[in-house]
Amino acid sequence: xxxxxxxxxxxxxxxxxxxxxxxxxxxxxxxxxxxxxxxxxxxxxxxxxxxxxxxxxxxxxxxxxxxxxxxxxxxxxxxxxxxxxxxxxxxxxxxxxxxxxxxxxxxxxxxxxxxxxxxxxxxxxxxxxxxxxxxxxxxxxxxxxxxxxxxxxxxxxxxxxxxxxxxxxxxxxxxxxxxxxxxxxxxxxxxxxxxxxxxxxxxxxxxxxxxxxxxxxxxxxxxxxxxxxxxxxxxxxxxxxxxxxxxxxxxxxxxxxxxxxxxxxxxxxxxxxxxxxxxxxxxxxxxxxxxxxxxxxxxxxxxxxxxxxxxxxxxxxxxxxxxxxxxxxxxxxxxxxxxxxxxxxxxxxxxxxxxxxxxxxxxxxxxxxxxxxxxxxxxxxxxxxxxxxxxxxxxxxxxxxxxxxxxxxxx
Amino acid sequence: xxxxxxxxxxxxxxxxxxxxxxxxxxxxxxxxxxxxxxxxxxxxxxxxxxxxxxxxxxxxxxxxxxxxxxxxxxxxxxxxxxxxxxxxxxxxxxxxxxxxxxxxxxxxxxxxxxxxxxxxxxxxxxxxxxxxxxxxxxxxxxxxxxxxxxxxxxxxxxxxxxxxxxxxxxxxxxxxxxxxxxxxxxxxxxxxxxxxxxxxxxxxxxxxxxxxxxxxxxxxxxxxxxxxxxxxxxxxxxxxxxxxxxxxxxxxxxxxxxxxxxxxxxxxxxxxxxxxxxxxxxxxxxxxxxxxxxxxxxxxxxxxxxxxxxxx
Numbered sequence: 001x002x003x004x005x006x007x008x009x010x011x012x013x014x015x016x017x018x019x020x021x022x023x024x025x026x027x028x029x030x031x032x033x034x035x036x037x038x039x040x041x042x043x044x045x046x047x048x049x050x051x052x053x054x055x056x057x058x059x060x061x062x063x064x065x066x067x068x069x070x071x072x073x074x075x076x077x078x079x080x081x082x083x084x085x086x087x088x089x090x091x092x093x094x095x096x097x098x099x100x101x102x103x104x105x106x107x108x109x110x111x112x113x114x115x116x117x118x119x120x121x122x123x124x125x126x127x128x129x130x131x132x133x134x135x136x137x138x139x140x141x142x143x144x145x146x147x148x149x150x151x152x153x154x155x156x157x158x159x160x161x162x163x164x165x166x167x168x169x170x171x172x173x174x175x176x177x178x179x180x181x182x183x184x185x186x187x188x189x190x191x192x193x194x195x196x197x198x199x200x201x202x203x204x205x206x207x208x209x210x211x212x213x214x215x216x217x218x219x220x221x222x223x224x225x226x227x228x229x230x231x232x233x234x235x236x237x238x239x240x241x242x243x244x245x246x247x248x249x250x251x252x253x254x255x256x257x258x259x260x261x262x263x264x265x266x267x268x269x270x271x272x273x274x275x276x277x278x279x280x281x282x283x284x285x286x287x288x289x290x291x292x293x294x295x296x297x298x299x300x301x302x303x304x305x306x307x308x309x310x311x312x313x314x315x316x317x318x319x320x321x322x323x324x325x326x327x328x329x330x331x332x333x334x335x336x337x338x339x340x341x342x343x344x345x346x347x348x349x350x351x352x353x354x355x356x357x358x359x360x361x362x363x364x365x366x367x368x369x370x371x372x373x374x375x376x377x378x379x380x381x382x383x384x385x386x387x388x389x390x391x392x393x394x395x396x397x398x399x400x401x402x403x404x405x406x407x408x409x410x411x
Numbered sequence: 412x413x414x415x416x417x418x419x420x421x422x423x424x425x426x427x428x429x430x431x432x433x434x435x436x437x438x439x440x441x442x443x444x445x446x447x448x449x450x451x452x453x454x455x456x457x458x459x460x461x462x463x464x465x466x467x468x469x470x471x472x473x474x475x476x477x478x479x480x481x482x483x484x485x486x487x488x489x490x491x492x493x494x495x496x497x498x499x500x501x502x503x504x505x506x507x508x509x510x511x512x513x514x515x516x517x518x519x520x521x522x523x524x525x526x527x528x529x530x531x532x533x534x535x536x537x538x539x540x541x542x543x544x545x546x547x548x549x550x551x552x553x554x555x556x557x558x559x560x561x562x563x564x565x566x567x568x569x570x571x572x573x574x575x576x577x578x579x580x581x582x583x584x585x586x587x588x589x590x591x592x593x594x595x596x597x598x599x600x601x602x603x604x605x606x607x608x609x610x611x612x613x614x615x616x617x618x619x620x621x622x623x624x625x626x627x628x629x630x631x632x633x634x635x636x637x638x639x640x641x642x643x644x645x646x647x648x649x650x651x652x653x654x655x656x657x658x659x660x661x662x663x664x665x666x667x668x669x670x671x672x673x674x675x676x677x678x679x680x681x682x683x684x685x686x687x688x689x690x691x692x693x694x695x696x697x698x699x700x701x702x703x704x705x706x707x708x709x710x711x712x713x714x715x716x717x718x719x720x721x722x723x
Contacts, residue, residue, distance in 0.1 A: 056580060057580050063577075065577060067571075070563075098699055099702070100706070129561075130561055131561075131584075135558075142540065145538045148539040151539035206680070213536070213673050215676065228680050228683075
């Protein structure tokens with residue numbers, strides 16, 4: 001008789017503790033009235049009806065896609081940029097767990113979380129692009145089109161999402177206080193990381209290889225036999241740059257969570273990441289030059305598309321490589337941070353060049369694609385929901401800090 | 412090489428394990444280098460004959476029960492459509508376009524456009540659910556019951572043929588010419604467009620014989636044609652073939668496609684898939700063990716040094 005109210009109380013305190021950050025329902029609700037949430041509310045108020053409109057009325061009325069331009073920003077931006085910029089989980093995972101760079105280990109959990117959510121929301125955005133989104137599992141369970149690069153992408157992205165979930169699980173189980181489950185997943189981390197490296201190498205490059213089938217549509221300066229390598233290298237750069245941005249932002253926004261926050265340690269690590277970004281960018285730049293020589297496409301450089309290409313390769317690859325180098329040599333941490341933002345913009349520019357700007361370049365201007373406003377709103381909405389999810393998890397799980405009850409990870 | 416073995420090899424290539432089976436069988440040739448199904452049908456289109464009556468467009472819509480059908484008379488009368496070069500759409504599997512004749516301005520050139528039915532179709536190799544099939548008798552057919560709607564096939568087609576039902580919200584399909592697969596599967600039947608043509612612009616038959624015919628026409632009528640059969644080698648060869656009086660790029664064809672089949676473009680990449688899964692884990696585990704051993708040695712040495720100090 002007495003036990004019923006007791007469990008009720010226990011449950012409500014569990015809910016309070018885990019979901020409402022230890023506050024009562026009313027206090028929690030009141031704490032949500034912030035300027036940030038007001039902006040979010042406006043975006044969702046416009047965005048969610050747009051999503052419903054897309055699902056009910058189809059691609060025709062909600063996009064500018066056409067028979068000549070079958071892919072728009074949901075592929076070119078949400079999918080290509082989303083996946084490239086979510087490479088942080090795999091880059092940091094390799095550094096920490098395979099190369100044993102222990103001083104970067106505090107970046108592992110936030111990077112894995114960012115990676116996991118990046119992939120998840122890229123897939124969610126992709127779903128809206130598919131004509132029959134309810135058939136999303138078809139390439140896994142119904143019919144295998146093994147000659148398709150997209151088949152590889154579908155499988156690898158799905159498997160990699162699972163890998164990142166495994167890597168993230170210890171944090172979930174610490175939050176839920178489940179010690180045995182946590183231990184199992186800590187042991188699985190190394191395996192998941194190695195498997196994740198293979199998957200990442202392949203699907204990051206596969207996203208570029210999609211364009212290998214379109215030599216007649218993609219401008220010769222961007223079409224190259226090296227597309228797989230270019231996409232992989234730039235994704236590594238994207239992963240490093242996003243980790244720099246994400247770590248400096250979350251250490252500012254969620255600084256209350258970290259008890260013994262050591263800004264100098266973060267600065268040192270940021271400089272290290274800047275160095276890695278610089279080296280990778282230089283390598284990527286030289287590969288780009290070799291790509292020009294290999295394809296013998298020098299002559300195209302002196303044309304409008306050539307100037308665009310030079311802006312991309314000199315302005316967004318070589319320039320940040322030099323800035324990173326200069327900043328690291330002179331200990332200019334904020335330069336590294338700003339340069340990371342610049343680098344990310346460059347990668348977005350590169351992916352949009354492949355998928356939209358230099359794609360179908362032979363068509364007259366009035367047959368070219370530009371996004372419909374609903375395509376933009378839907379993308380912004382999906383990204384906003386992604387950020388909300390990230391924030392929700394950061395406020396609850398031990399991502400930035402070490403849970404006081406647990407030993408640091410070791411395998 | 413029969414169909415099933417060919418498919419089997421293709422499946423293996425996709426998974427990246429052909430290398431280990433290289434010795435099996437007699438042929439080691441890339442499927443792109445094979446001459447294709449020997450008995451496939453084709454159509455030879457002689458663009459010097461076409462009068463632009465657009466009856467083929469009507470017949471195509473009629474047979475495939477496509478929307479926005481008009482009367483045959485309206486097709487013949489409506490000249491306004493020729494002001495723009497058109498392409499295929501979800502309600503139109505074939506279109507006839509008009510081009511200026513650089514030789515004789517009073518005689519415009521009419522060119523029919525539809526799926527070329529490639530030997531090695533880009534659409535089929537791009538499809539991640541295998542919704543496209545190259546039939547041994549020639550047609551490349553599409554199975555809507557598998558299609559997820561990613562539209563990669565539309566991007567991968569070098570001739571810009573597949574179209575999409577963008578305004579169908581729940582069950583949109585890719586649409587394209589079927590080469591009247593349902594008709595030509597039966598002996599003696601020919602495609603709807605070919606059968607209605609009043610001036611015999613199109614000849615239906617075995618592709619190998621059509622190439623002989625095309626070559627003979629070029630030989631027997633000096634000056635009438637340019638010395639090229641479009642589709643003989645383009646992207647590895649297509650079932651539909653064209654003859655022209657003027658260079659093909661003057662009448663809406665792309666002459667920069669090359670002779671390499673589209674699927675061949677992504678094969679080197681696909682062949683890397685399984686090696687990555689073998690080489691990378693081995694290297695990673697090697698590196699990891701190396702690092703662990705180094706750490707252990709460091710620890711042991713530190714311990715020894717401390718013990719020595721204590722002993723003193």
